[in-house]
Amino acid sequence: MSMGGKALANIRFVWTCWKLNLASAMEYRLSFLLLAGMMFVNNTIWLFFWGLFFNRFPIVQGWELHDVMMLWAVSTGGFGWAAMLFGNFSRIAGIVATGQLDVQLSQPRPVLLSVLVSRCSVTAAGDLLFGVAVYLMVGDTSLRGLLLFGLALLISGALFIAVMVLAGCSAFWIGHAEGMTQQLFQSFIALTTYPSDIFRGVVRLALFSLVPAGFISYMPIGLLRDFDPLFAAGAVGMACGLTVAAALLFRQGLRRYASGNAIAMRS
Amino acid sequence: MIEESGSRWAAGRKAAAVGRIAFRHQLAYKTDFAMRGFFLLFILFVFIQLWSAAYGGDYELVISGFTLKQIVWYLVFTEALTMAAPPLCSRIEEEVKNGDVAIRLIRPQSYVGYHFSVFASEALTRFAVHLLVGSAIAWPFVGPPAFGIGWLGLLALSVGALTVTFLLLMLVGLCAFWVEETSGLYFVLQKLQFTIGGMLLPIDLMPEWLQRICAWLPFQAALYYPAKMAVHFDAALLGRQLAIQIGWIVLLALAVSQMYRRGVTKLHVNGG
């Protein structure tokens, strides 16, 4: 089958998965609304805190309340779409450790893709809604602004997925990695909700390399407020690069998974 | 056969025994502690960066009575207290869901009392550990805590604070006798604590109108009082705050016992 034909088949497969995921979530309309609503409220309360904070300290390291609101819009929005469409990105470690890859391995679809799209996080709908709502309320709604926001969402979502898949792949080589990756997950998300400029020195360097949360938490300044082409290029490059790295590392991990050992004994 | 005279002693001994078992049980969850410890270090680190940036790195600057050092230590205390509370609501919800609650009701010890012994022993251990961990990160950044008698204030008010937290969690947990999922209510409680309780921001730094609202709610008694007293010891205020805590404890305890009585009746009527 041609490359194009293969790609088309995968697109159709992913689209059908998304349809089924959404339908599944809709089955429990009440809890769907409740969970999404809870997330929305949770994010609102954080903005309430920031409102109080900036009421006391109007400008901190060049950041104002508006910038932090944009930060939350980008972070929650990006996380929201990523977790709705590729909901398993945060659970790779657990899935690998409990041998649940076997189902996907017996099917003729790319394993990582199949694993990622087989779940849709309902709470993430609240995040996505929140992010978009905040931007529409206080963000730049010109065509340029909206396009930049769209780009920001794409980049942040891709970074969330790539980083978490990379971390989850550790389960191919290390046992009991679930706890560690969960901590990494929470910490990474938390880091993307604080202004990047409060960090200095080595930590700041780490935020733009080892733990690329900085690319997300600098976007309100570097992308939305004062568009910096260098930063934009860096962010896009990082997102693409890490995505490829994640796919490659996963393939390596699969090879190890298939060679057996402790994981396969769990039959 | 309950002996009237010895019953109070017996209750006390039972509580102590339960507390001991809960303490030993806790030591088994080392990974839990490690993960919480890691999260605490991380979040305090982020807060320190944030507040240092807010204060512009100026250690002499005083805002609403707080220096940077005092704010950081304030946050150590509020975080240590917040994370000290074990997941009481989900435990009660579990008990109701799988019927364990019936077993507890049969045992010759008050249901609420039992949960309080478990809670107290767990919360105190966790609080102590969190204080150690929190100090480990605050110390290198803003220096040692030179609060003198402030520590006494912290300890004095912490017991009351944790009791208030226990009662609030109990109220939410007891809802499990009526509704299936208490996680939504717990969520709301938690968020109220974050903001109005003064966990993220000392109440002194909030606008006037909000401070007045906070004064009428129990949340500040559970977090803000002990943390502020630690960094700003004020003997006169200590007495008043202790009294307010006791007031809330009495009020909430009444509410809990009422709710409990109604809940148990409902269980008996419906067969649980």
Place this chain on the structure above:
Amino acid sequence: MLALQTRKLGKSFRVKRKAAGLSGSFRALWKPTWETKEAVRGIDLDVRQGETVAFLGPNGAGKSTTIKMLTGILHPSYGEAEVLGLTPWKERERLAFRIGTVFGQKSQLWYHLPPIDTFELIGRIYELKRSDYGHRRDDLIERFELGPYLHTPVRKLSLGERMRCEIAASFLHRPQLLFMDEPTIGLDAVVKQRIRELIRERNREEGTTVFLTSHDAGDVESLCSRAVVIHHGGVLIDEPVERMKREVLSRKLVTLKLAEGFDAATLPDIEGACWESRGGNCRLAVDLKLTTIERVLGQLLGRVGFTDVNVEDPPLEEIIKHIYGMREGAER
């Protein structure tokens, strides 16, 4: 035409060995000692197209490991295998189009949605053309009688209805070889029969090769033409089911609950049977080649005082242990 062929297929795992206690943990950290566990020892299998094979063995015998190697999920340590003309671990994706799997314990169906939605997804997974998928689906719905609950969420279906949907789904992409793991587990006798019929029908009409793992002797008897018994990683028996039935399934177990006061030591010898355990509950293994149940019960009545009696087929595990014992006996 061979559907499946293996030559000395084997798999061993390296497992870290840890001595007991704290010092053991330290030693394991410093100088870990590895132990090799042989899960599958060089097995040879030949399965022809259209055969229905029962793959039997106690837990831990190496069944799942073998199936994982045959489906390409696991790479063998040594040996060769060819499934439908392809090497499973080298051409996993190509092979995946032609094989199907059914797990009795793990469902493919989406829990909150009607089965028809899962069918559509399967169509997409296996790249079935729209028109072809439509016809195939409708055909299977008719054969498996799924019409009435095609649009009911799976969570509202009974176990039997669910399994029928599950198995129908596994046939959607016309697999040439179907691996089934405990397909009738938890089902009542009537439903089991129906499902076995449906699988037999597919096998007859489409020539689908069926490779079945089961702990239910009934599955083996009514569905499979051949039985392969695997134990300790090696093939113990590989012969037509008829022959295995004659040799091994001609046993019955009679369990007696002795009456109070009756001494187990005075249990009489019964012709054609032997006592496997003597106690408050004693068990008599009857060889139907030598005697009949009627005769055995007749001999027990009056000579043995009992309050309860049970006559049943020996469980498959026992059959296999018995085979093992037989094999050892034959070798001596």
